[in-house]
Amino acid sequence: MAGTITLRKSAAGTPVRLATGESTAVRWLLIGISLTFLTLFLFLPLAAVFVEAFRKGVGAYLQSFNDPAAYAAIRLTLLVTAIALPLNLVFGLAASWAIGKFEFRGKQLLITLIDLPFAVSPVISGLIYVLLYGIHGWFGPWLAERGIQVIFAVPGIVLATIFVTFPFIAREVIPLMQEQGTEEEQAAITLGASGWQTFFRVTLPNVKWAVLYGVILCNARAMGEFGAVSVVSGHIRGKTNTMPLHVEILYNEYNFVAAFAVASLLALLALVTLVLKSLIEWRTRVQHDQEEPS
Amino acid sequence: MSIEVRNISKRFGNFVALDNISLTVPTGKLIALLGPSGSGKTTLLRIIAGLEQADPDANGQPVGSILFHDEDVARTHVRDRRVGFVFQHYVLFRHMTVFENVAFGLRVLPRKQRPSRTEIADRVHELLRLVQLEGLAGRFPSQLSGGQRQRVALARALAVKPRVLLLDEPFGALDAKVRKELRTWLRRLHDELHITSVFVTHDQDEALEVADEIVIMNQGRIEQVGTPDEVFHHPATEFVMHFLGDVNTFHGRVNQGTIQFSDLELPFPSDRQEINGDARVFVRPYDVTIDTKTNGLPALEAKVVRVHSAGPLVRVELLTKTNQHLTSEISQERFATMNLEVNSTVYVRPRHIRVFASNGTGSR
Amino acid sequence: MAIRIKQPSVLPGFGLTLGYTIFYLSVIVLIPLSAMFIRAGSLGLGELWEVITSPRVLAAYKLTFGASLVGALLNAVFGFLVAWVLVRYTFPGKRIVDAAVDLPFAMPTAVSGIALVAVYSPSGWIGRYLEPLGIKAAYTPLGVTIALTFIGLPFVVRTLQPALEDLEAEVEEAAASLGATRWQTLRYVIIPTVLPAMLTGFTLAFARAVGEYGSVVFISGNLPMKTEIVPLLIITKLEQYDYAGATALGATMLVISFAILLTINVLQWWSTRHKRGA
Numbered sequence: 002m003a004g005t006i007t008l009r010k011s012a013a014g015t016p017v018r019l020a021t022g023e024s025t026a027v028r029w030l031l032i033g034i035s036l037t038f039l040t041l042f043l044f045l046p047l048a049a050v051f052v053e054a055f056r057k058g059v060g061a062y063l064q065s066f067n068d069p070a071a072y073a074a075i076r077l078t079l080l081v082t083a084i085a086l087p088l089n090l091v092f093g094l095a096a097s098w099a100i101g102k103f104e105f106r107g108k109q110l111l112i113t114l115i116d117l118p119f120a121v122s123p124v125i126s127g128l129i130y131v132l133l134y135g136i137h138g139w140f141g142p143w144l145a146e147r148g149i150q151v152i153f154a155v156p157g158i159v160l161a162t163i164f165v166t167f168p169f170i171a172r173e174v175i176p177l178m179q180e181q182g183t184e185e186e187q188a189a190i191t192l193g194a195s196g197w198q199t200f201f202r203v204t205l206p207n208v209k210w211a212v213l214y215g216v217i218l219c220n221a222r223a224m225g226e227f228g229a230v231s232v233v234s235g236h237i238r239g240k241t242n243t244m245p246l247h248v249e250i251l252y253n254e255y256n257f258v259a260a261f262a263v264a265s266l267l268a269l270l271a272l273v274t275l276v277l278k279s280l281i282e283w284r285t286r287v288q289h290d291q292e293e294p295s
Numbered sequence: 296m297s298i299e300v301r302n303i304s305k306r307f308g309n310f311v312a313l314d315n316i317s318l319t320v321p322t323g324k325l326i327a328l329l330g331p332s333g334s335g336k337t338t339l340l341r342i343i344a345g346l347e348q349a350d351p352d353a354n355g356q357p358v359g360s361i362l363f364h365d366e367d368v369a370r371t372h373v374r375d376r377r378v379g380f381v382f383q384h385y386v387l388f389r390h391m392t393v394f395e396n397v398a399f400g401l402r403v404l405p406r407k408q409r410p411s412r413t414e415i416a417d418r419v420h421e422l423l424r425l426v427q428l429e430g431l432a433g434r435f436p437s438q439l440s441g442g443q444r445q446r447v448a449l450a451r452a453l454a455v456k457p458r459v460l461l462l463d464e465p466f467g468a469l470d471a472k473v474r475k476e477l478r479t480w481l482r483r484l485h486d487e488l489h490i491t492s493v494f495v496t497h498d499q500d501e502a503l504e505v506a507d508e509i510v511i512m513n514q515g516r517i518e519q520v521g522t523p524d525e526v527f528h529h530p531a532t533e534f535v536m537h538f539l540g541d542v543n544t545f546h547g548r549v550n551q552g553t554i555q556f557s558d559l560e561l562p563f564p565s566d567r568q569e570i571n572g573d574a575r576v577f578v579r580p581y582d583v584t585i586d587t588k589t590n591g592l593p594a595l596e597a598k599v600v601r602v603h604s605a606g607p608l609v610r611v612e613l614l615t616k617t618n619q620h621l622t623s624e625i626s627q628e629r630f631a632t633m634n635l636e637v638n639s640t641v642y643v644r645p646r647h648i649r650v651f652a653s654n655g656t657g658s659r
Numbered sequence: 660m661a662i663r664i665k666q667p668s669v670l671p672g673f674g675l676t677l678g679y680t681i682f683y684l685s686v687i688v689l690i691p692l693s694a695m696f697i698r699a700g701s702l703g704l705g706e707l708w709e710v711i712t713s714p715r716v717l718a719a720y721k722l723t724f725g726a727s728l729v730g731a732l733l734n735a736v737f738g739f740l741v742a743w744v745l746v747r748y749t750f751p752g753k754r755i756v757d758a759a760v761d762l763p764f765a766m767p768t769a770v771s772g773i774a775l776v777a778v779y780s781p782s783g784w785i786g787r788y789l790e791p792l793g794i795k796a797a798y799t800p801l802g803v804t805i806a807l808t809f810i811g812l813p814f815v816v817r818t819l820q821p822a823l824e825d826l827e828a829e830v831e832e833a834a835a836s837l838g839a840t841r842w843q844t845l846r847y848v849i850i851p852t853v854l855p856a857m858l859t860g861f862t863l864a865f866a867r868a869v870g871e872y873g874s875v876v877f878i879s880g881n882l883p884m885k886t887e888i889v890p891l892l893i894i895t896k897l898e899q900y901d902y903a904g905a906t907a908l909g910a911t912m913l914v915i916s917f918a919i920l921l922t923i924n925v926l927q928w929w930s931t932r933h934k935r936g937a
Contacts, residue, residue: 050774
């Protein structure tokens with residue numbers, strides 16, 4: 002094609018480097034350093050979980066689950082999550098409706114307070130409930146008289162789990178509801194919809210991906226929480242041990258294969274969480290791109 | 296269903312959005328609320344809809360009223376007012392199809408009043424036919440053009456058989472060509488439906504073309520109410536004069552049956568004796584005639600500064616001997632006969648003037 | 660006129676949802692947290708001071724904050740690199756790497772803890788090659804630093820990624836057209852622009868590291884005065900029924916965490932103001 006001007010090509014035909022890019026060598030050097038760093042800190046530990054779990058073969062791996070204490074730990078973890086998750090979901094939706102759809106004084110303070118548990122060490126998250134409900138705590142004696150045990154029992158584990166997963170759903174949904182404003186809700190109301198109809202038919206479908214995202218993160222943390230639960234659990238085997246606590250016990254007993262076997266379930270949970278999280282991020286980005294051009 | 300607004304005021308902080316507004320919209324008419332941004336027109340519309348509440352008095356007692364056909368709805372929740380409200384940016388439910396959007400108002404009715412599934416489908420398709428979107432029922436809002444979205448929004452508002460239709464800058468977010476098409480279409484639709492309608496706009500052409508009556512608002516007050524002809528040809532205030540098109544302004548003096556401005560003196564009828572002394576004189580560009588020769592009638596001598604001849608009319612910018620800028624609009628035919636060039640000397644004569652006293656209103 | 664707390668709205672449910680929000684927030688977060696401060700307050704300044712200045716506690720503070728700082732700094736450097744590579748370049752497996760950055764968030768800390776030991780203990784995958792070099796990773800402050808680097812990585816990468824994506828190519832082109840080398844553009848144009856995000860990420864990583872427990876306790880060895888972190892010390896005191904000591908330590912830690920949180924908010928305010936000014 003005589004006469005056409007080919008941009009970005011030098012005489013030799015090799016692409017001329019953009020003013021704002023790096024040379025191929027530098028690029029691959031940086032990629033190499035990054036991947037090495039990530040391998041040392043992320044990929045090797047992840048691989049280690051599964052390799053150590055199968056170190057003595059599939060038989061030994063499966064044998065690890067043939068243990069009532071392991072079952073009890075799995076059951077307790079699921080139970081605690083099944084209580085904490087819905088409670089935080091309801092809270093997250095209520096908080097984001099109040100904060101996202103209305104203007105009021107003290108809103109910023111409220112948002113900061115909701116984020117507070119993120120700034121608190123897991124160990125302190127457990128400690129505060131021991132100080133409230135423990136035998137030497139404020140309500141401890143009163144509860145003990147009535148035969149109610151919170152600390153070193155399931156209620157304490159639930160409370161500590163709720164605390165550490167408290168902001169997850171709210172902080173995903175609040176900014177989205179704020180961004181979406183109230184116009185669609187106003188439109189629904191002018192068309193005669195009630196408050197609940199507006200919420201379930203208009204608001205919730207618009208934030209469903211953010212809610213799901215929050216739920217997934219909340220779920221992962223609820224099932225995997227270690228520090229806070231460790232403080233309030235009392236480590237009673239078969240009774241108050243969640244999966245992460247069970248991993249610790251097995252590990253401290255030098256029962257490494259069993260410890261890594263239970264850990265591998267949790268690692269699998271983490272991987273599923275990451276996959277779902279990426280899918281939702283991809284999904285919302287596609288949706289966003291569709292809605293942008295107008 | 297007529298709409299009557301009585302003594303409505305609204306402040307946002309220190310900003311007065313509406314200052315004791317009263318207004319009547321006759322049954323079956325299409326009314327435009329016209330004004331610049333911040334004039335309170337959208338606030339008034341939202342108060343009629345029930346999306347905002349008018350300010351109460353100092354003791355918190357409600358003030359003013361909104362009447363739909365003599366029924367006071369000021370204390371009725373927007374949900375129960377049965378108004379069709381069309382938002383500026385369409386505000387379609389983005390996760391619902393066109394069909395679901397239009398059906399929404401019917402589906403949220405209490406079970407007893409809710410039509411059956413097939414009745415809803417029939418009604419939705421009937422409405423989609425009305426707004427000429429029959430084939431698009433299954434699309435999502437993101438797959439529609441701006442004009443299509445606005446028509447869906449209209450169909451959605453009409454689905455619940457509203458008593459009145461309220462439209463907030465219905466064409467504000469559309470590009471110029473679609474705007475023009477859609478406003479003729481809205482006028483035809485209104486002629487078919489005859490539903491009492493109020494729409495807000497800041498575009499005077501839109502208001503003049505579409506509305507039966509125009510309410511011109513400025514700084515929270517109503518400046519004038521009238522048919523397009525009335526407000527255009529007989530503006531009640533300086534503001535209306537300015538807002539409805541370009542205008543040349545002069546400072547003048549009214550004195551014993553004459554008015555003087557620039558170095559011109561014209562007779563001023565004595566029936567407008569309330570104007571005396573300083574006055575402001577307005578002349579629309581198309582009321583400014585140009586002659587290359589003086590013909591004995593009182594005229595201003597001016598020089599041509601610029602000529603814009605691309606358009607239906609030729610705009611001529613002029614500078615008078617008294618150093619005043621002035622614009623004239625003449626027909627292409629007349630321009631062709633005149634041979635105007637920059638720096639030509641011409642004689643300018645206002646064919647029609649409006650005079651307002653410098654401190655208030657009044658016109659001729 | 661009465662001061663209005665809420666601006667009027669046609670949407671219902673404000674009272675219900677705000678009421679529930681405040682109720683739930685109080686029961687779960689505010690009351691338990693204030694309970695700890697009230698208990699710490701009842702200790703008296705003397706006792707409080709005695710607890711938080713005992714040699715073992717001071718050693719734990721030094722380790723916790725020192726290792727957290729080093730970890731956060733490492734993350735600031737390598738996190739920037741990772742974010743840069745993920746935003747600017749394409750390479751096979753990029754999406755997987757991008758998703759994997761969140762692994763420390765998603766992985767239960769106890770699992771991370773034992774996995775890190777498996778990698779860095781003297782007989783571990785990497786540890787066995789470090790041993791002959793005289794480097795002991797596990798059961799030393801280095802091990803603590805490794806765990807805290809692991810835990811903080813996503814914070815820096817995830818705050819830097821959007822900032823790097825927002826960079827306008829025109830600014831870099833302008834710098835290049837004015838004769839700047841790539842390095843100068845990086846040094847004088849790119850880094851100053853993303854610095855607020857970098858600082859926010861650094862502070863978040865640091866804050867998380869200071870409170871971290873699960874991923875550290877396995878690799879640290881938990882030797883008093885040597886490799887004992889503050890959260891572990893709190894648990895130890897609780898197990899010895901030393902509620903006063905645990906409370907005092909917890910309260911001071913929390914005050915420090917709040918100070919960090921405040922810093923983050925100030926940083927964010929500063930960076931948004933910065934952007935608006937641009």
